[in-house]
Amino acid sequence: MASKPIQPFSRQEAVVCRGIAKTWAEGTPRAHEALRDIDLDIQPGEFVVLLGPSGCGKSTLLYLIAGLEARSRGEIWSFDDAVTSPSPDRSLIFQETSLFPWLSVWQNVAFGLSLRGDPLEERRRAAEAALARVGLAEAMEKRPDELSGGMRQRVAVARALTMRPKVLLMDEPFAALDVQTRAKMQDFLLDVWRDSGASVLFVTHSIDEAVALADRVVVFTARPGRIKSIIPVDLPRPRDPFAPESESLRRRLMEELRSEVDRAFAEQEALVGA
Amino acid sequence: MPSELTAGRTVTDVPVAPRFFTLEQRAALGRLGWGTLSVGLFFGIWELLWYLGIADPKLLPPPHIFLGNFADQARFFNTATRWQIGVNPADGPSPYEAVAITIGATSARVFVGLGIAAVLSITIGVLIRYFQFFEKLVLPTLTLLSPVSPIAWLPVAIFIFGIGNKPAVFMVVIALFFHMVLSTISQIDNVNRNLINVARTMGASKRQIYWRVIIPAILPQLLIVLRLNLFGAWMVVLVAESTGVGFGLGQVIMLARNTFNPSLVFFTIAVIGLLGFLSDWALRVIQRRALYWVPETAGVLRGL
Ligand SMILES: Nc1ncnc2c1ncn2[C@@H]1O[C@H](COP(=O)(O)OP(=O)(O)O)[C@@H](O)[C@H]1O
Ligand SMILES: [Mg+2]
Numbered sequence: 270m271a272s273k274p275i276q277p278f279s280r281q282e283a284v285v286c287r288g289i290a291k292t293w294a295e296g297t298p299r300a301h302e303a304l305r306d307i308d309l310d311i312q313p314g315e316f317v318v319l320l321g322p323s324g325c326g327k328s329t330l331l332y333l334i335a336g337l338e339a340r341s342r343g344e345i346w347s348f349d350d351a352v353t354s355p356s357p358d359r360s361l362i363f364q365e366t367s368l369f370p371w372l373s374v375w376q377n378v379a380f381g382l383s384l385r386g387d388p389l390e391e392r393r394r395a396a397e398a399a400l401a402r403v404g405l406a407e408a409m410e411k412r413p414d415e416l417s418g419g420m421r422q423r424v425a426v427a428r429a430l431t432m433r434p435k436v437l438l439m440d441e442p443f444a445a446l447d448v449q450t451r452a453k454m455q456d457f458l459l460d461v462w463r464d465s466g467a468s469v470l471f472v473t474h475s476i477d478e479a480v481a482l483a484d485r486v487v488v489f490t491a492r493p494g495r496i497k498s499i500i501p502v503d504l505p506r507p508r509d510p511f512a513p514e515s516e517s518l519r520r521r522l523m524e525e526l527r528s529e530v531d532r533a534f535a536e537q538e539a540l541v542g543a
Numbered sequence: 544m545p546s547e548l549t550a551g552r553t554v555t556d557v558p559v560a561p562r563f564f565t566l567e568q569r570a571a572l573g574r575l576g577w578g579t580l581s582v583g584l585f586f587g588i589w590e591l592l593w594y595l596g597i598a599d600p601k602l603l604p605p606p607h608i609f610l611g612n613f614a615d616q617a618r619f620f621n622t623a624t625r626w627q628i629g630v631n632p633a634d635g636p637s638p639y640e641a642v643a644i645t646i647g648a649t650s651a652r653v654f655v656g657l658g659i660a661a662v663l664s665i666t667i668g669v670l671i672r673y674f675q676f677f678e679k680l681v682l683p684t685l686t687l688l689s690p691v692s693p694i695a696w697l698p699v700a701i702f703i704f705g706i707g708n709k710p711a712v713f714m715v716v717i718a719l720f721f722h723m724v725l726s727t728i729s730q731i732d733n734v735n736r737n738l739i740n741v742a743r744t745m746g747a748s749k750r751q752i753y754w755r756v757i758i759p760a761i762l763p764q765l766l767i768v769l770r771l772n773l774f775g776a777w778m779v780v781l782v783a784e785s786t787g788v789g790f791g792l793g794q795v796i797m798l799a800r801n802t803f804n805p806s807l808v809f810f811t812i813a814v815i816g817l818l819g820f821l822s823d824w825a826l827r828v829i830q831r832r833a834l835y836w837v838p839e840t841a842g843v844l845r846g847l
Contacts, residue, residue, distance in 0.1 A: 337740050355743045367737040370836040371759045381745035384755070412836055432745060 281348070283436050283468035284311040284334055289343035291329050302493040303329040307343070309487065309496065311436070311468050316459075318479040319472045320522065321489025322533035327472040330494070331438045334470065335361045347436060357381060360429035364441040366421050368413040368428075375400065375409040378428045399427040402461065419450040423457070430465060437462070439471045443478070455481050459506060476522045480515050481508055488525045491532035498525055602805055609806040609813070614638060616810045619798055620645045642814075649784065649791040650818060652708060653776050656715020661769055664720050665758075668727025673753060682728075689721035693779050697786060711783040711791070718779045719772045726768045730761035763830075763837045770826045777819050792818075 289307035294300050303326040311317050319327045332338040334345055336355040345352040347359060368377045376383075378399050379392035387395075400406050403423040413421055422442050429437060439458075443451045455478065462469050473479055479486045486500045500521065504514055564572065586606045592598040593605040600608060609616070617638030667685075671678045696717045700710035734757050742756045784793025792815055799807035830837075 335740075335744055337743060355740075355746070357744065357746045359744065361740065361744050363737045363741075365737060367735070367741050369738060369741075369756070369759070371834075380742070380755075384742070384745055384747050384751055414836065428741075 282310045283313045283347060284470065285346040287344045289333060289345065290341045291333060292341045295341055305493040305495050307496060311470060313468055314466055316462060316469045316482060316484045318483035318486045319470065319489060320479045320486050320526065321494060322491050322530045323474055324533060325489045325492050326494030327489060328440050331361060331440050331470065331472060335359050335438055357432040358434055359436045359438060360432055360434035361438045362425050362429055362440065362442045364444055368421055368424055370413055374411050374413065374424055377413065377424060378431055380428060381432045395431050399431045402430065403427045419446050419454055422454065426461060430461065434467055437467045437469045439469060441472050476519055477510065479522060480519050481510060486522060491529045491536060497529065604806045604809060609809040616807055617642045619807055620795055645791055645795065646814065646818065649780055652711040652780050653715060653822065656712045657769060657776055659712065660716045660719035660723060663716065664723035665727050665765060668724045669753060671728055672731045685721060685724055689725060693718035694782060697783065700783065711780050714779040714783040715776045718775050722772065723768055727761065727765060730764045731757055734760045763834045766830050766834060770823065773823055773826060774819055777815065
């Protein structure tokens with residue numbers, strides 16, 4: 270895959286990555302290669318899941334696409350723009366809570382609007398609408414620490430949606446939730462995704478989550494992360510996790526991942542000198 | 544008396560005590576009870592030592608002596624006008640007023656100093672992180688000066704400000720300033736990166752990131768730093784006052800030392816202790832009000 274020729278793109282894609290590489294602390298003794306030769310296109314409105322062993326560079330790729338970190342090599346485009354810095358067009362939702370604890374729920378949701386200087390009334394109305402969409406209209410005046418983990422992530426989604434992003438980048442957003450809450454959140458996310466029209470790039474290390482959500486699953490190798498395979502998922506939604514098609518997809522993903530997880534383990538053991 | 548209190552009331556009007564207090568109030572009453580017990584025990588031992596003839600009342604007068612004659616002690620607080628030429632001491636404030644003025648003056652120096660120190664050091668600390676050239680220009684000197692004991696600044700305070708309120712306030716500011724600047728910088732470096740990144744993805748400018756994210760995020764820790772330094776502030780104010788920068792509790796202690804008056808020393812110590820306690824409590828209330836979002840963690844430790 271490393272020698273793949275650079276493919277043309279129409280600049281209508283939601284995200285285009287060409288030859289992306291990232292080495293943390295490049296040029297220092299602590300240099301640490303996280304990503305190598307990533308080529309990836311994401312269509313408008315597409316739901317793409319990044320699946321890979323932990324530490325393989327999934328978060329790093331999201332940060333690069335969000336424009337929060339500088340890449341070492343390669344090009345990233347989003348629609349017509351070369352990605353050089355963060356933009357409200359590409360919202361990132363983090364694994365851990367990233368709500369501002371000193372703001373109420375609605376102020377959190379309207380944070381981006383207040384940065385733009387929108388008037389108070391408008392901000393409140395937009396926050397109210399976004400919160401209603403995630404089923405938390407009641408929680409407007411609450412503080413983040415009064416909410417459960419699942420509710421906090423829904424607020425984070427509402428906050429991202431108020432910016433009307435074209436691309437929603439999600440970094441293991443439901444990893445900290447219990448299984449039942451997580452299933453609910455996945456349904457809810459699919460609803461939101463459908464009526465927002467945004468593309469979603471969703472990172473997870475859970476095969477079940479990938480099967481439940483993806484239009485395409487991008488499987489990563491162990492670090493340095495490269496794309497091992499891209500697996501289209503043609504199952505209709507809503508998906509039955511126990512259907513035979515889901516079962517066989519799950520098995521396939523498991524096989525793709527197994528050797529990589531083994532490699533990641535071996536590397537980590539070598540690192541600590543075991 | 545009892546008939547007057549219950550006049551016009553039926554028996555059922557008499558409130559039942561426990562229902563009158565919320566859980567929170569009961570906890571506060573409990574703390575008050577333990578506090579009283581703790582201080583009472585301390586004073587009791589002292590009184591016992593005096594009663595047994597072990598503590599010499601001329602050197603270590605027990606509480607009933609140094610607290611007993613308030614008016615007598617209050618006389619010595621009349622420092623407000625003593626040193627002003629052409630003022631008849633009889634025209635000055637009454638002893639009780641003098642105590643109040645002295646306490647007010649010392650407390651005001653502490654709190655004005657704290658306020659100035661907080662605003663100044665947070666501003667400088669933020670500017671250091673905001674502008675790199677400012678950091679390069681200023682940080683080495685600050686780091687060099689930070690280990691200097693505040694007491695070493697006392698002569699400087701007097702050279703620059705002479706006597707009066709200013710040198711005492713200056714001493715409080717100096718005592719807190721360096722520590723708080725360095726603390727501000729390290730708090731800024733420890734702000735949750737996700738919060739900053741969220742703001743960045745929403746298009747926040749550098750200025751907005753500082754105003755809207757970093758400053759609110761570092762305030763809780765800085766208020767704790769301020770509280771931890773409160774007692775230090777009380778200490779340097781007393782030192783500043785005792786060297787004749789004006790009137791105040793430090794001045795009274797000095798007077799007591801020079802006239803060999805142990806009762807006055809202990810009386811003043813009691814006043815200072817009480818004030819220190821009250822000001823810590825006041826800061827804690829401010830902390831809870833201003834930083835409503837910070838969870839209280841004390842309960843976790845109590846469960847251990
Ligand atoms: N800010 C950073 N500085 C240095 N190294 C980093 C940083 N972020 C991540 N890394 C390293 O890059 C590699 C990939 O990390 P990450 O992208 O977080 O993996 P994943 O999200 O797939 O678990 C890891 O080895 C990690 O230690
Ligand atoms: Mg990650």
